[in-house]
Amino acid sequence: MLNRGEWLPLARKLDWNFSYVTEQEVFPEVISGRPWLPHGIWKDWEESFKTSYREYVENQHEKDMAVYAVRDAVGRLENVQSLATPWINGLKVHAAVLPLAEFTAAIGNLRGVRFGRDSAWRAMACFGALDEFRHTQIPLLLMHELVRWNAQFDWAHKFYHTNNWVAIAARHFFDELTLGQNAIEFQIATNVILETGFTNLQFVGLASLAHKAGDHLFEKMVTSIQTDEARHSQIGHPVLALVMKHKPEYAQYLVDKWFWRNWHLFSFLTGVSMDYLTAGEQRSASFKEFMEEWIVDQFFRTLDEFGLKKPWYWDIFLDELEIYHHMLYATAYTYRATLWFDLVMPSPADRRWLRQQYPKYWDDMDAVWERIGERWRRAGSGRESEMSVHATAMPAFCDLCQLPLSAGTPRNNTANVLARDGRDYIFCSEPCRWIFLHEPERYAGHKDLVKRVLSGEAPADFATLLTDYFHLTPSTWGKDVYAGDYEWLSSERASLR
Amino acid sequence: MPLPLYGFVEGDTIGVLIWADEGESVQALAQRLRDAVSLRVETSDEMEVVYRGAALDPAVTLEHAHFAALQRFDLRRKHGVSESRNSG
Numbered sequence: 214m215l216n217r218g219e220w221l222p223l224a225r226k227l228d229w230n231f232s233y234v235t236e237q238e239v240f241p242e243v244i245s246g247r248p249w250l251p252h253g254i255w256k257d258w259e260e261s262f263k264t265s266y267r268e269y270v271e272n273q274h275e276k277d278m279a280v281y282a283v284r285d286a287v288g289r290l291e292n293v294q295s296l297a298t299p300w301i302n303g304l305k306v307h308a309a310v311l312p313l314a315e316f317t318a319a320i321g322n323l324r325g326v327r328f329g330r331d332s333a334w335r336a337m338a339c340f341g342a343l344d345e346f347r348h349t350q351i352p353l354l355l356m357h358e359l360v361r362w363n364a365q366f367d368w369a370h371k372f373y374h375t376n377n378w379v380a381i382a383a384r385h386f387f388d389e390l391t392l393g394q395n396a397i398e399f400q401i402a403t404n405v406i407l408e409t410g411f412t413n414l415q416f417v418g419l420a421s422l423a424h425k426a427g428d429h430l431f432e433k434m435v436t437s438i439q440t441d442e443a444r445h446s447q448i449g450h451p452v453l454a455l456v457m458k459h460k461p462e463y464a465q466y467l468v469d470k471w472f473w474r475n476w477h478l479f480s481f482l483t484g485v486s487m488d489y490l491t492a493g494e495q496r497s498a499s500f501k502e503f504m505e506e507w508i509v510d511q512f513f514r515t516l517d518e519f520g521l522k523k524p525w526y527w528d529i530f531l532d533e534l535e536i537y538h539h540m541l542y543a544t545a546y547t548y549r550a551t552l553w554f555d556l557v558m559p560s561p562a563d564r565r566w567l568r569q570q571y572p573k574y575w576d577d578m579d580a581v582w583e584r585i586g587e588r589w590r591r592a593g594s595g596r597e598s599e600m601s602v603h604a605t606a607m608p609a610f611c612d613l614c615q616l617p618l619s620a621g622t623p624r625n626n627t628a629n630v631l632a633r634d635g636r637d638y639i640f641c642s643e644p645c646r647w648i649f650l651h652e653p654e655r656y657a658g659h660k661d662l663v664k665r666v667l668s669g670e671a672p673a674d675f676a677t678l679l680t681d682y683f684h685l686t687p688s689t690w691g692k693d694v695y696a697g698d699y700e701w702l703s704s705e706r707a708s709l710r
Numbered sequence: 711m712p713l714p715l716y717g718f719v720e721g722d723t724i725g726v727l728i729w730a731d732e733g734e735s736v737q738a739l740a741q742r743l744r745d746a747v748s749l750r751v752e753t754s755d756e757m758e759v760v761y762r763g764a765a766l767d768p769a770v771t772l773e774h775a776h777f778a779a780l781q782r783f784d785l786r787r788k789h790g791v792s793e794s795r796n797s798g
Contacts, residue, residue: 540723547749581723581750588749606746607727609716618716618725623751626718628725630782637780639716639725663727667714 221265225333228252245328246397248460258331261447269340276437283433290358298694300426303490305365305554309372310482312352314387319345321391321399328396334448341445348438355434368553368689377683378551378662382615386478397452398467404449406471408442410512414483418503422487425495457519469524473644477614484538493563499570501534526644535573540619543581547604549691550679557694560701577623586702594697605675610661612638613645713777717743719785721751730772737768743785760784
């Protein structure tokens with residue numbers, strides 16, 4: 214009987230020569246990806262973590278048992294109910310966005326299973342697809358208890374099936390990244406950029422905050438997911454290395470494009486959770502500090518090893534790191550009824566901390582919060598005042614990232630208009646415009662929310678938009694966590710009398 | 711004729727869609743935008759409407775100022791920073 218060292222290479226490498234079809238017919242460029250190279254160039258493809266199916270199943274079983282043990286110990290409804298309310302609302306963000314995004318990654322990996330250019334790559338992608346099914350099922354399972362307790366957690370499960378503006382942005386991202394992607398771009402964009410870089414924010418950075426917040430179930434869930442990510446993300450590295458060798462400018466383009474797309478989406482998903490929905494005493498680091506540790510330092514050391522350069526927009530990115538998610542959060546707070554989770558005003562102590570962490574532009578953001586606080590003072594606290602402290606004008610969105618036009622700074626918003634083939638597009642930033650212009654055939658047909666309103670696809674009336682298009686109701690749409698009833702706001706109110 | 715425009719106010723965190731009318735004045739347009747963003751940013755009469763890089767006379771109509779649908783206009787403090795690129 215063969216030992217492991219003898220049979221595993223035989224099982225991993227099962228390529229053969231085609232006799233009645235060509236290699237191009239078996240692996241068409243449109244779905245296998247480019248550059249199209251004959252298998253002779255891919256045949257030495259090697260993954261770092263070599264595993265068999267038996268080993269995979271045993272390892273995953275152990276990891277699942279560990280997650281279930283934590284769920285049994287600290288995963289009851291009352292455990293979640295004891296957490297800080299803003300943190301619970303951050304969980305609603307993840308409950309909405311995470312599970313089905315992972316499911317799309319299963320489909321992306323399955324494309325690698327069929328159209329990856331080497332058998333070892335295809336075998337690893339199969340494990341990757343199984344991982345992503347697990348990452349879909351775990352959050353659905355662990356957060357199922359919350360559905361009956363809170364209508365917003367229930368709505369979170371419908372998220373991708375609505376036309377909520379965040380769902381439009383997330384679908385635009387994941388449809389391109391995973392569902393409609395060729396095998397090469399999928400493995401580079403997902404494994405290298407998303408999973409070697411940005412999911413560290415979600416699964417390592419946010420896990421450390423969950424630990425401090427006392428949310429041990431979330432902490433266990435995301436760290437367990439991260440162990441899978443760390444393994445299957447290795448698929449992308451040898452793919453990137455070969456593309457870099459044969460078409461370096463294309464490899465650089467993919468890195469530049471997907472870094473920016475990830476950066477904008479994660480600024481909303483993770484930046485907001487870290488700096489605003491985590492209580493001050495539970496923040497071990499700011500979003501910027503996590504970005505600097507996991508992205509600016511570690512991730513770009515990795516890219517450097519491949520001979521890749523920092524993206525051309527690096528200075529724009531560093532500037533956005535100081536301000537972008539703050540612009541998004543203040544915008545989201547004033548449009549909170551368009552969301553499915555509740556938001557919180559940063560207290561004076563929070564604002565002092567934010568000023569320390571983000572000194573470059575915080576004065577401008579502070580003026581915005583001062584203004585919103587003033588509106589609460591005049592309106593008075595209470596649910597009946599919510600809509601007096603809420604924006605009503607239609608927000609505008611970027612034609613690439615589909616997020617609000619909230620890039621640049623309050624003094625100089627960087628939104629820019631492009632006229633092309635008889636249509637006007639607007640982009641929040643130069644990199645979003647650059648990505649669009651690089652592949653206009655891919656993006657030009659998509660309508661952002663404003664264009665849907667103008668074409669009559671979506672209602673122009675704001676209230677109808679919330680109920681009929683976003684499928685939110687008064688019980689599910691976002692509110693101020695405390696209905697404006699902040700001790701610090703009332704003491705400031707009293708001091709003004 | 712209704713004219714959808716993207717309005718930006720200096721000091722704000724987002725651009726908003728403004729439904730304007732070709733026959734209305736620049737001053738009326740500025741007031742619409744002020745009302746739309748008043749929750750987040752304090753505006754004053756000292757601000758001016760900037761369109762395609764030029765500050766506009768508040769009295770002229772949007773038609774005379776050659777406003778077109780789905781273009782960006784700004785409400786800025788006088789002598790503020792220059793408008794971002796407006797068209798491709």
